[in-house]
Amino acid sequence: GESVGLxxxxxSVQEGDNSIINCAYSNSASDYFIWYKQESGKGPQFIIDIxxxxxxxxxxxxxxxxxxxxxxxxLQIAATQPGDSAxxxxxxxxxxxxxxxxxxxxxxxxx
Amino acid sequence: xxxxTQTPKFQVLKTGQSMTLQCAQDxxxxxxxxxxxxxxxxxxxxxxxxxxxxxxxxxxxxxxNVSRSTTEDFPLRLLSAAPSQTSVYFCxxxxxxxxxxxxxxxxxxxxxx
Numbered sequence: 581g582e583s584v585g586l587x588x589x590x591x592s593v594q595e596g597d598n599s600i601i602n603c604a605y606s607n608s609a610s611d612y613f614i615w616y617k618q619e620s621g622k623g624p625q626f627i628i629d630i631x632x633x634x635x636x637x638x639x640x641x642x643x644x645x646x647x648x649x650x651x652x653x654x655l656q657i658a659a660t661q662p663g664d665s666a667x668x669x670x671x672x673x674x675x676x677x678x679x680x681x682x683x684x685x686x687x688x689x690x691x
Numbered sequence: 692x693x694x695x696t697q698t699p700k701f702q703v704l705k706t707g708q709s710m711t712l713q714c715a716q717d718x719x720x721x722x723x724x725x726x727x728x729x730x731x732x733x734x735x736x737x738x739x740x741x742x743x744x745x746x747x748x749x750x751x752x753x754x755x756n757v758s759r760s761t762t763e764d765f766p767l768r769l770l771s772a773a774p775s776q777t778s779v780y781f782c783x784x785x786x787x788x789x790x791x792x793x794x795x796x797x798x799x800x801x802x803x804x
Contacts, residue, residue: 588731623695623781623795624734669733678724678749679793681733 588667590686599657601685603670606651610672613646614679615655618667627655627668657687665689693717697782697796704772704803712767712799714782722785723765724749724793725757727778734781740765772803 593599605613611632616624630637630644630653637644643656653670667686671679698713716723721742726734726749736749740759754776756768765784769776779800785793 621797623783623797624793625795626792629792671733678736678739679734680750681726681735683731683733 588684588686590688592688592690593660595660595662595689595691597660599655599660599664599687599689601655601657601668601687603653603655603682603685604651605653605670605672605682607672607680608648608651610680612673613644613653614671614673615642615644615653616669616671616681617664618669618684620666624669660687660689662689662691695782695784695794695796697780697799699799700797702799702801704769704801706772706774706803708772710769710772712769712780712782712801714765714767714796715763716765716782716784716794717763718784718786718794719762720784720786720794721762722793723759724783725755725765725767726781726783727751727776728781728798729778737767737780769801774803777801777803 612629614629615627617627618624628639628642628644630646641658645654667684669684670682695716724739725737728734735751737755738757740746743759743762746757779798781798782796783793
């Protein structure tokens with residue numbers, strides 16, 4: 581199995597439900613906040629990012645919300661599908677192509 | 692279009708051995724980075740490069756060296772492997788500072804015994 585999932589917070593949802601994955605970040609000076617998806621045995625894959633001067637950004641089936649007051653970031657996935665099952669990481673841009681990652685949340689979607 | 696290619700995919704080393712993890716990208720990206728991922732944790736930055744000839748340390752650089760002689764390649768060297776370096780290693784590249792749309796390789800799973 582994929583050892584990256586050990587001891588991670590897990591969100592279990594039914595297919596078709598909306599999923600909300602939360603993340604707290606630490607650096608209020610970060611310019612960008614990013615969500616990555618990591619499937620078992622693969623490298624992280626970019627989902628969506630949001631600039632620090634924005635509150636909300638929407639993509640295809642995904643929405644990212646940024647609350648700078650409480651340093652909180654969330655990823656909303658609409659109509660969750662089994663293919664969305666993965667570990668999701670938030671990351672903040674620390675400058676010069678360096679990213680500081682959170683510990684991740686495992687999303688499990690059951691049919 | 693291969694993207695970011697890492698070799699090898701799996702490696703077992705004995706304590707004290709040295710080796711080089713290879714990373715190559717064919718997207719002409721300026722920025723490249725190495726991360727390690729341990730169970731239950733996010734990725735931690737080891738070293739990064741903002742262009743050929745320029746490298747810098749990340750959060751966990753001890754025990755690793757890098758060089759960037761070309762835009763395409765960014766090898767990671769383990770000088771004297773230790774069990775604490777057992778991890779999955781990911782290389783990433785991106786087109787701009789901040790690297791929000793970083794492209795990651797498939798990873799190298801390294802075990803040091």
